[in-house]
Amino acid sequence: MKIVSYNVNGIRAALTKGFAEWLKATDPDIIGLQEIKAEEGQIDRAIFEDMGYNIYWYPAAKKGYSGVAILSKIKPNHVEYGVAMPFYDDEGRIIRADFDGFSFVSAYFPSGTTGDVRQDFKYKFLDDIYGYSQDLIKAHPNLILSGDYNICHKPIDIHNPISNKNSSGFLPEERAWMDKFTASGFIDTFRLFNPNPHHYTWWSYRGGSRSKNLGWRIDYHMSTEGMREKIKRSIILPEAYHSDHCPIMIEIEKY
Numbered sequence: 651m652k653i654v655s656y657n658v659n660g661i662r663a664a665l666t667k668g669f670a671e672w673l674k675a676t677d678p679d680i681i682g683l684q685e686i687k688a689e690e691g692q693i694d695r696a697i698f699e700d701m702g703y704n705i706y707w708y709p710a711a712k713k714g715y716s717g718v719a720i721l722s723k724i725k726p727n728h729v730e731y732g733v734a735m736p737f738y739d740d741e742g743r744i745i746r747a748d749f750d751g752f753s754f755v756s757a758y759f760p761s762g763t764t765g766d767v768r769q770d771f772k773y774k775f776l777d778d779i780y781g782y783s784q785d786l787i788k789a790h791p792n793l794i795l796s797g798d799y800n801i802c803h804k805p806i807d808i809h810n811p812i813s814n815k816n817s818s819g820f821l822p823e824e825r826a827w828m829d830k831f832t833a834s835g836f837i838d839t840f841r842l843f844n845p846n847p848h849h850y851t852w853w854s855y856r857g858g859s860r861s862k863n864l865g866w867r868i869d870y871h872m873s874t875e876g877m878r879e880k881i882k883r884s885i886i887l888p889e890a891y892h893s894d895h896c897p898i899m900i901e902i903e904k905y
Contacts, residue, residue: 655798656682682756684758701723706721751905753786800819808866840886
């Protein structure tokens with residue numbers, strides 16, 4: 651079973667860059683999208699339905715901003731929109747689909763790059779989402795929490811850790827949160843298979859960063875320990891050019 655996560659940085663823009671053709675060729679069973687920046691009525695559902703996907707859309711209240719979605723060829727038993735915290739749910743940050751044997755979350759963590767107010771909002775989100783995740787794994791022990799975390803965990807995950815030590819997304823407090831999160835029962839699945847540097851999922855549009863591979867690894871498939879034996883592969887797909895991010899894929903045994 652193939653599961654993809656992809657911050658598309660605007661689904662309508664991604665569609666003009668060949669996203670639908672890429673999706674058809676890649677053919678994941680489930681794909682979680684982040685930063686969709688569109689209401690469901692602003693896309694042609696038939697594009698995805700004709701490929702066999704059920705569509706679960708969770709946009710932000712603010713038009714053209716944030717938002718997450720799940721497309722799945724397997725019909726979920728239940729879909730949960732949001733985390734019952736309006737200040738996050740208004741921004742369309744979290745959607746969860748429960749399947750036989752496991753649950754999948756598509757998450758878009760806030761960025762703090764626009765200033766102190768949003769950085770403080772990000773810290774509050776991290777505190778709250780930690781508590782949410784700990785409660786969630788009690789009810790759903792086989793969980794994959796995927797998406798754009800907007801944090802590089804370790805120096806290996808960023809092209810220049812020295813010059814970026816004071817940058818949002820690589821701050822000590824954010825990295826400490828990732829330490830706590832991964833110590834709490836979540837596995838960075840990519841690092842199960844690939845311990846090497848220079849693997850990134852986001853590149854600035856400035857200065858030819860992507861062609862030079864001057865990137866950040868901020869997108870993750872995090873799974874609970876209960877999923878460990880089911881995980882057969884976890885890779886980054888940098889050849890997909892529909893966004894400033896690239897997709898990431900995990901393959902698990904079918905339940």
